[in-house]
Amino acid sequence: MARASSVDRLERLRGRLEDLCLRTDFRGRIENDPVAVPRRFTDPLDIEIAAWLASALAYGRVPLFRRALDRIFDAMGGRPHAYVSAFKPERDLDALRPLYYRLNTGEDIACLIYLIGRVIERHGSVGAAFASHYREEDEDVGPALDRFVAGVLDIDATPIYGRRGTPRGLSQLLSRPSKGSACKRLNLFLRWMVRPDDGLDFGLWKAIPPSKLVIPLDTHVLRISRYLGLTRRRSAGWTTAAEITAALRRIDPKDPLRFDFPICHLGISGACPIGKEPAKCERCALRSVCLKGGKLLAARR
Ligand code: SF4
Structure with a gap:
């Protein structure tokens, strides 16, 4: 039963991350990226x-x-x-x-x-x-x-x-x-x-x-990964980067870093702020798999 629910969670996460990729304006965001x-x-x-x-x-x-x-x-x-x-x-x-x-x-x-x-x-x-x-x-x-x-x-x-x-x-x-x-x-x-x-x-x-590859772990990737349950760690060290990457590898074994840019730019663009802004969660591709977004939206109802 526990295995079934973790497979189900993985599938939902995969679907939401794919949706995030589709919604990301790669060409537009590249100008704000190194x-x-x-x-x-x-x-x-x-x-x-x-x-x-x-x-x-x-x-x-x-x-x-x-x-x-x-x-x-x-x-x-x-x-x-x-x-x-x-x-x-x-x-x-x-x-x-x-x-x-x-x-x-x-x-x-x-x-x-x-x-x-x-x-x-x-x-x-x-x-x-x-x-x-x-x-x-x-x-x-x-x-x-x-x-x-x-x-x-x-x-x-x-x-x-x-x-x-x-x-x-x-x-x-x-x-x-x-x-x-x-x-x-x-x-x-x-x-x-x-x-x-x-x-x-x-x-x-x-x-x-x-x-x-291992994910380039910055503050945006760390906090959003924590919201998604990809890691519980708070420290931005190698172990955390490897753990987040291992979780993404279960979603895309051949190319786990495909999700790095969309996740990172969700934070950089301000679409996912550090503070509590449920209106932004309402519009977010990740809201149904996000621990923070789930709480903010539940509190609103
Ligand atoms: S649901 Fe809200 S907190 Fe979660 S990733 Fe999206 S914007 Fe950020």
């Missing part, structure tokens, strides 16, 4: 680098990090791959020093560019580097991401900082699942690179199956 930045480029090698940089700075308000990214791409002459491949600290670092974005100094940004250059030098592309760490038997991309970031942090950054070690601003750009971080921005980068090109993501890294 993915609009790599979408400006057409060459896969440029897209890969633009996507890594854009996802790395994708925290805080969208207009603010978009402005910071514009300055970085201007400094690159609009050709990220050519710039990163030819980047020389002794020649190019000073021009990047005045750039900064919230927790990241110009040196942190220059260091990420320098490290991406070393990755490309060794592997040919960022995708090839990531694929070299991926193992089919891994449950999700977590172990590969951890090995990948460890490899990047192993590169000597002395030419940028003038000393060994990992400054806080660089650690903030290169988080690791093994440290408990949800790695929201790196998981966003992976989603863009791995999920099929559907006008939103790019599908460039064919060696990684979309089924192994």
Whole structure:
């Protein structure tokens, strides 16, 4: 009986999430999303680098990090791959020093560019580097991401900082699942690179199956996932991101992150506010499977 009701709940959740996808204005919402930045480029090698940089700075308000990214791409002459491949600290670092974005100094940004250059030098592309760490038997991309970031942090950054070690601003750009971080921005980068090109993501890294991705866990995704009963956890760490993804994988085993953008933008757009606004729940595709919406609407009747 209990199994029948959990299957029934799963089916209802699937139906509501499909409806949410249908109602989401993907094209319109992309302009309010960091993915609009790599979408400006057409060459896969440029897209890969633009996507890594854009996802790395994708925290805080969208207009603010978009402005910071514009300055970085201007400094690159609009050709990220050519710039990163030819980047020389002794020649190019000073021009990047005045750039900064919230927790990241110009040196942190220059260091990420320098490290991406070393990755490309060794592997040919960022995708090839990531694929070299991926193992089919891994449950999700977590172990590969951890090995990948460890490899990047192993590169000597002395030419940028003038000393060994990992400054806080660089650690903030290169988080690791093994440290408990949800790695929201790196998981966003992976989603863009791995999920099929559907006008939103790019599908460039064919060696990684979309089924192994882990959700880029931000505050909107966390709270709405809690409303939907996908997790009971409050902390925004790796375990929570993996748990929410496992729940979405039961709904779509091949492409669980298909629901990430619609859920996230339900929050970003204000259609699902943090406060109590039953009028918005009334119009919401998820209202019949939402614990919070259910309570708000019941209290109204
Ligand atoms: S029903 Fe209400 S609380 Fe639930 S997801 Fe929709 S808008 Fe948010």
